[in-house]
Amino acid sequence: MQAHIAALSPLEVVGLGVAWFGALYAVAGVGTWVLVEHALPALGWGRRIDPRPPAPGQLRREIAASAGSVLVFGVGLLLPWWLLAQGWARLAPQAPAWRVAAEIAVLFVWNELHFYACHRLLHTRPLRRFHAHHHRSHVPTPFSTYAFHPLEAALLGSVPLLPMLLHDFSPVALLALPVMSIALNAFGHSNYDFGRRAPATGWRAASRRHHLHHARYHGNYGFLLAAPDRWFGTALPDDAPPSR
Numbered sequence: 001m002q003a004h005i006a007a008l009s010p011l012e013v014v015g016l017g018v019a020w021f022g023a024l025y026a027v028a029g030v031g032t033w034v035l036v037e038h039a040l041p042a043l044g045w046g047r048r049i050d051p052r053p054p055a056p057g058q059l060r061r062e063i064a065a066s067a068g069s070v071l072v073f074g075v076g077l078l079l080p081w082w083l084l085a086q087g088w089a090r091l092a093p094q095a096p097a098w099r100v101a102a103e104i105a106v107l108f109v110w111n112e113l114h115f116y117a118c119h120r121l122l123h124t125r126p127l128r129r130f131h132a133h134h135h136r137s138h139v140p141t142p143f144s145t146y147a148f149h150p151l152e153a154a155l156l157g158s159v160p161l162l163p164m165l166l167h168d169f170s171p172v173a174l175l176a177l178p179v180m181s182i183a184l185n186a187f188g189h190s191n192y193d194f195g196r197r198a199p200a201t202g203w204r205a206a207s208r209r210h211h212l213h214h215a216r217y218h219g220n221y222g223f224l225l226a227a228p229d230r231w232f233g234t235a236l237p238d239d240a241p242p243s244r
């Protein structure tokens, strides 16, 4: 399998990457939109968090910026491809199911920590202006997920590199990483509280925490797991009022 991947041309790698990330964005965006705008309200399950509609032109801007990020992710795939082609990283296509499951769990935790670290970095003075693109969405939507400046897309897209250098992952686990990431991302930007009757708590409150991050700008830098914000003292109280 590694030989087949190494035999691809750079243009084929970028083309496959753009198709893959584009499909993930479209399915996660449209799927979450249908879920939180139609299906769940019809079932009386959960509630919208911020009643304000998206700003005029917001969806168009988010989709255009996300198309740019899809291109960056596609081009960025040249790095893991190059690591595989050079033999610096290796795949384990015959890994048993228990090992694939363990790898997915490790990549999930790594994705959360990598996102927290990158996000804190993006809120520092030198990088803040690049991250401002994402924060133009004061009320997030399922289409905000990839709405980044290209530099932010490149930074977040670097998530598989270090793990791949340290361990021979199964292809299934590596493919599961962006699937997990976009699913969590769409959930976090859904502007919807998924608690059936009462407000959600714990990891299920991730959409409320990330909505508050967009509304307040400072604090709640993590994603699904609330722990990193607790460890580093950046968690916002649940009832903090929006400041912008």
Ligand SMILES: [Zn+2]
Residues within 6 Å of the ligand: 119, 123, 131, 135, 213, 217
């Ligand atoms: Zn931010």
Ligand SMILES: [Zn+2]
Residues within 6 Å of the ligand: 134, 140, 144, 189, 210, 214
């Ligand atoms: Zn966001």
